[in-house]
Amino acid sequence: MRKLYQNRMERTKDINxxxxxxxxxxxxxxxxxxxxxxxxxxxxEASDLELVRWARSEDRVILTRDTELARRRGVRVIHIESMDxxxxxxxxVAQFEIKPERIGTRCLACNQLLEPLTREEARxxxxxxxxETHERFRHCPGCGRVYWAGTHWNRMRVRLVAMLGPEWDxxxxx
Ligand SMILES: [Zn+2]
Numbered sequence: 001m002r003k004l005y006q007n008r009m010e011r012t013k014d015i016n017x018x019x020x021x022x023x024x025x026x027x028x029x030x031x032x033x034x035x036x037x038x039x040x041x042x043x044x045e046a047s048d049l050e051l052v053r054w055a056r057s058e059d060r061v062i063l064t065r066d067t068e069l070a071r072r073r074g075v076r077v078i079h080i081e082s083m084d085x086x087x088x089x090x091x092x093v094a095q096f097e098i099k100p101e102r103i104g105t106r107c108l109a110c111n112q113l114l115e116p117l118t119r120e121e122a123r124x125x126x127x128x129x130x131x132e133t134h135e136r137f138r139h140c141p142g143c144g145r146v147y148w149a150g151t152h153w154n155r156m157r158v159r160l161v162a163m164l165g166p167e168w169d170x171x172x173x174x
Contacts, residue, residue: 017096020051020060025080028063028088033111034156035093036102040111048072063092086163093164100170103160104147107140114138114147122146 019037021029023044032039040060042051048068052075055062062077064070070079078095080088092098106113115138117125122137125146134148149171160168 016102017098018058018060019092020055020058020062022046022051022062022064022066022069024065025063025088027085028080028092030108031085031089031160032092033106033108034103034160035098035100036105037098038106038111089163100168103168103170104138104149104153107142107145107147109145110140110142112140112142115141117146122148 016036016038019029019032019039021032021039021041023042023046026041029039029041038060040054040058042054046054048066051062051064051069052072054060055075055077062069062072062075063080064077065080065083067079070077078092080091082088082091104114117137117139119131119135119137122139123131125139126134126137126148130148130150134150136148138147139145140147157169
């Protein structure tokens with residue numbers, strides 16, 4: 001039985017890991033979403049027990065700065081040691097061998113997978129200048145935000161390369 005459980009965990013790691021970040025790790029959660037990782041963010045009022053139940057029911061790995069929560073058994077927990085965002089992101093990327101393939105596929109605000117939006121559908125939902133100068137758009141079916149590879153994206157890309165290295169100089173999948 002134990003063996004089966006371990007195998008299942010290994011497989012979860014090999015495919016796309018799903019995370020549940022505690023409320024202290026909001027920035028890390030947004031950056032993991034940017035990389036395309038399914039990352040739920042716990043509200044600050046959630047108890048440790050609620051986090052554990054949530055992680056178990058959705059097969060998520062808890063990311064926490066709380067050493068007590070990190071010692072919990074029966075759920076997969078990663079203790080995020082650093083206060084520094086770059087180091088936090090490097091820790092998770094290294095530990096789960098996250099690759100740049102899925103950059104820009106997820107909503108930064110609510111974690112949903114983005115869906116393509118035709119140029120015509122994007123008209124009126126983005127500033128006119130953006131509509132004139134971009135061909136490709138995506139939107140979030142959850143919160144309605146529209147995404148495009150504009151100047152904001154380029155700033156994030158520069159930061160991503162600074163934090164994770166040159167192989168992360170990737171275009172978003174929009
Ligand atoms: Zn959204």
